[in-house]
Amino acid sequence: MSTPSTPGTPSTPGRTPGARAAALRHALATRVVVADGAMGTMLQAQDPTLEDFQQLEGCNEILNITRPDIVRSVHQAYFAAGVDCVETNTFGANHAALNEYDIADRIFELSRAGAHIARQVADEYDAGDGRQRFVLGSMGPGTKLPTLGHTDFTTLRDGFQANAEGLIAGGADLLIVETTQDLLQTKAAVLGARRALTQAGLDLPLVCSLAFETTGTMLLGSEIGAALTVLEPLGIDMIGLNCSTGPAEMTEHLRHLARHARIPLLCMPNAGLPVLTKNGAHFPLDPDGLADAQENFVRDYGLSLVGGCCGTTPEHLRQVVERVRGLTPPARTPHPEPGAASLYQTVPFRQDTAYLAIGERTNANGSKKFREAMLEGRWDDCVEMARDQIREGAHMLDLCVDYVGRDGVADMEELAGRFATASTLPIVLDSTEVPVIQAGLEKLGGRAVINSVNYEDGDGPESRFAKVTALAREHGAALIALTIDEEGQARTPEHKVAIAERLIADLTGNWGIQESDLLIDTLTFTICTGQEESRGDGIATIEAIR
Incomplete structure (x- = not known):
């Protein structure tokens, strides 16, 4: 067994992490970049011993410490084949995977070591011929599906943050959240990686690569449209597919992404669908x-x-390099579809033949039946009320659990967690309490809409407006914005429109929210009270919409 490595923080001579990331962004924008292929089978082919694994059989990340020579040899084989970048041996360096070996406290150590080895090999090849190579920091999915309650969002997110921190410290040029199976798991990884990048003060590319089954969906049933709707608003730099199938089964998914994604695309398929033989998978x-x-x-x-996944070898990638090196990706003219998504499907905000209908019977303030079921803990009845609205043609479901004297966070966790898998429609999270909205966001793998933001208490850094908008931006949620300012609810068309324009300018210019992800509610007081001062409110609202 070789001497364990003790990585520090490397830097390519004359190339800072920021400069390397900028060079990689330029390469991705101007030509086809080729990544490596399978890692696990290449490691296993060298017959590491149980001692090499520190008695943790199958934990490939341990080899970053005990047998860096084996890991180096894999990277060298792929660089020798001509690839531009290699992925780190850190696919399982996350809380869910390492916790099964009772070594979750080593996430950062193993991640940094894996990135350090790849960085050293990339730098050596750089020095040899002057052509720049890159390191892709691999962030695998782990073994727990938060949508199914296997673990909680915060534990996953913090584990992925440690994973990303180690990769950054070891010298990765890009973070790739890959082989994801659960969109809530994917969101946890992206948020953890983003927090690590912010902490490091770096702007490395952040990429998502999804695993679709032969059924045509992700493991939990998510369609490609739902995945794009959920992940693109998180501010990722690229989206694509890897693992699970060969390229033939990926064609339709790539077609959808090419048609609708605003961001660049990637693909790293297996070497076809595996065939089980007496010697294992072929x-x-x-x-x-x-x-x-x-x-x-x-x-x-x-x-x-482009690159490869399971079953692909240096020879596979050598031939890919020969075919695509020097090609420039043809320009795409995407047609994005702003909308929200459940775990399973996307729902466009603009409906072709109807208005966007939000079912409100799952609102504790608007439905006595729902409120009583919630107060009595009859959760299945609450779910059935949601399903009733789905059957009746709603496009989204409003979920509000606010009720005096109740623990809103606990109620939201319970119901949002159930709605996440029981509802095929996106959820509108409706609450006046910021922690309640956050609890809902951390239970939903889909893309939620938050109801709502306004300027009632101003727009300073401690205002509810700022806190809710920050949550929406971090989680990629859409926003309903109300025409209320510091003076109260607008009553005239002119005042409503003025506040709406202020909201749009603020949310897009200062917060980075896409204008197409804002739903403006021009509001009205109840117009059937008979009060003289409210007689014109309905007309004012209609005129403001116009």
Whole structure:
């Protein structure tokens, strides 16, 4: 067994992390970048011993410490094949995976060591011929699905943050959240990575790569449209597919992404669907077949980053390099569809043949039946009320649990957690309490809409407006914005429109929210009271909308 490595914080001579990230962004924007292939099978082929694994059989990340020579040799084989970048041996360096070995406290250590090894090899090849190589920090999904209650969002997010912190410290140029199976798990990884980047003061590319089953959906049933609707608003730099299937099964998903994604695309398929033999799994797609597929994907769908996953070898990637090196991804003209999403499907905000209908019977303030079921803990009845509205044609469901004397966070966790899998429709999180909204966001794998923000208590850093908007930005949620300012609810069309314009300018210019992700509510007081001063409110609201 070789001497364990003790990585520090490396830096490529003359190239800071920021400069390397900028160079990688430029490469991705101007040509096709080629990544490596399978890591696990390459490591296992060298027959590491149980001692090498520190008695933790199958924990490949331990080899970053005990056998860095083996890990180095894998990176060297791929760079020798001509690839531009390699992924770190950190696919399982997250809380869910390492906790199964009772070593969750080593996430940072193993992540940093893995990135350090890849950084050293990349720098050596840089020095050899002057062509810049890059390190992709691998953030795998782990083994727990938060949507199914296997673990909680905060534990996952904090574990992924430690994973990203180690990768950054070790010299990664890009963070790739890959092989994701649960959109809530994916969001936890992205938020953890974003927090690590903010803490480090770096702007490295952050990428999501999804695993779709032969069923055509992710493991929990998410369609490609839902995944794009959920993840693109998180501010990721690229989206694509890897693992689970070969390239043939990825075609329709890539077609959808090419048509609708505003951001660049990637694809790293397996070497075909595995065939079980007496000697284990066999991947039937040969190097020429993978090269054919990737060349076609670049031409047809404008991919910027290509590589391989399970079953692919240095020879597979050598042939991919030969086919795509020097190609420029063709320009795409995407047609994005702003909307919200459940775990399963996306719902556009603009409906072709109807208005956007939000079902309000799952609101404790608006439905006596729902409120009583919630107060009595009849959760299945609450879920059935949601399903009734789905059957009756609602496009989204308003979920409000606010009730005096109740623990709103606990109620929201219970109901949002149930609605996450029971509802095929997106959820509108409706609460006056910021912690209650946050609790809902951390239970929903889909893209929620937050109801609401306004200027009733101003727009300073401690205002509810600022706190809710910060949550929306972090979680990629859409916002309902109300025409209320410091003077109260607007009553005239002119005042309503003025506040709406202020909200739009503020939320887009200062907070980075897309204008297409704002739903403006021009409001009205109850107009059937018979009070003289409210007689014109309905007309004022209609005129403000106009």
